[in-house]
Amino acid sequence: MYEHDLLHLTKRLEHRECPELEQPEIGKVVVSGRLFGNKATYSCPHGYHVVGLQSRSCQADGKWAGQPPACKENIYCLQPPTIEHARHSALPEQATFDLDATVQYNCHTGYVTNGFPRAKCLAIDGQASWYGPDISCEPRSCGEPGDVPHGWVTADCHTFGCRAVVQCGQGFELVGKAERYCQADGAWAPKELPTCVQGGEKGTV
Template identity: 25%
Template sequence: MLGTLCEMTCDRGYRLQGRRSIQCLANRLWSGTAYCRRIRCHVLPLILQGRYTCTHGFFVDSRCDFTCSPGYRIEGEHSRTCQHGGSWSGVQPVCSDTDPPKIKCPPSRLKLADPGKLTAKVSWDPPAATDTADKFLNVVLVDQAPGTEFKEGLHVIRYKVYDQARNRATCKFLVRVKVKRCLELPPPLHGYLSCSSDGNNYGAACEYLCDGGYERRGTSSRVCQFNHSWSGSPAECVREYRVTQTSHHHVKS
């Protein structure tokens, strides 16, 4: 009817474009026009090493959920919602590499020293390291390197691995070097021993030597064998006997 005043409002998610109120004029036309335009939030930026999915695009009440690539974790909001005013709730999250790498050391090993030596050369393959996020990992050997001579006893070998985000993992294994030994040889009475290497280790040789005025009887030297026993049998030092010849003259009477 002439003079009717209409207030214009929009449904949720729409914004009024044009006049808020219009009137029916005497010329039987309305005093203006209005329409409702759908409210849209700006396009969310992509996040590195992650993605998002939205319930209904970038329109009001749409919720966008963020997920990260394997090996990465969300820092910040897990979701953002397009609000009635046309802005997103919260702040944009980031995907951070928080997963440490994995490293597997080789098994522990026992090595026997070679004959005549107190060390053993021990080798192994470097450990395998993996990470959910990175292909290039920095593996660091903390202790003695493979392929080198290890002294008698127990050695702890440690490895560390770092990924690009400086997350760290470690592993360790043992290297044991054993020297086979014989019981120590007692020196001969009136003599002494001269031994090579460490004196009673596998491969060591001991020579029997006698004091002045004594001579050796028996084996000259003995060797410590793999079965922990000495070769041969012990020698003795015996007093030298000088045989002097005297001539007897028979005198005829």
């Protein structure tokens, strides 16, 4: 009895029709049939792509699965903006980016990120364009290079990559390194300041 009822139900489903589908404004739909299990396949013309279900099935209740898809124009962003002293998360081989794609920016070692570090691909007036980032990468500061008794320190700047030169006054000579450099971690190197000791008229070493 059970098998007979199941067979009867299957035959009823096989003969239940889904409604005819209208052709979309852009693209076309090809239907293999309108009975249970048949499929409707959507496609778009050149320059467009399917957004939504590319294929819909005729269901047991006589309705097509899901909602009709749409053909959207192919618009995309090219390479993200270049920011001085920064890199972004996208692979260098990637030449195009879909709408809503997001990339993250990070400043190079020794630089501090200021501002909004992300960019997003958006459609503006029918054209794809990157929104953001709004950042600048400023060199990390090491602060003052320090004072040396009986000498002086000359430095044109106090940020990453800068150099400080220590000189001793007349009658004193330098013990240690005469040059210090501002490092990526915001510290001067060498860490220890040189000293000026009395003894002769030797200046910078």
